[in-house]
């Protein structure tokens with residue numbers, strides 16, 4: 001009671017005022033040492049161990065029984081899966097939205113479609129991303145294709161894509177946008193989109 005910062009008498013059992021500072025354990029052990037008695041009159045234990053008068057060995061034997069080992073194994077698997085998923089997390093997200101306007105046909109028969117790319121940089125530093133397209137012969141980006149996105153920011157950018165005359169049939173064609181971090185080859189996202197060729 002003299003050393004307890006909350007002024008309670010722990011000999012009366014667990015009390016909600018206890019902040020678990022363990023000052024009473026140290027004080028009690030010092031007194032027991034002086035008196036030549038075994039330590040541990042006040043100690044960390046459980047109500048169950050107290051009622052069964054278990055020592056440390058019995059408590060550990062109870063803790064390390066098959067059922068708790070299975071719980072530990074499941075918890076370990078969950079923690080490993082969470083850590084793996086965190087380490088494999090891609091710090092870039094991309095959404096591709098095709099412009100609602102009709103595709104434009106140039107004088108030489110090439111077709112242009114315009115898209116809006118929404119790029120989310122989830123890193124704590126600014127990154128430069130390089131955008132390219134694939135999936136149709138001769139497809140290319142004819143507008144700006146490199147964009148800087150500030151740290152932890154989403155930026156929407158317009159991209160104009162051109163397909164040469166006759167390279168794709170009329171109607172809807174599958175197209176892939178590839179967005180890659182210019183400094184880190186492992187940060188790369190491929191997003192599907194649709195390229196429209198008018199009749």
Ligand code: SF4
Nearest residue numbers: 004018019021022024
């Ligand atoms: S652990 Fe700290 S707060 Fe709790 S009874 Fe002991 S001395 Fe008091």
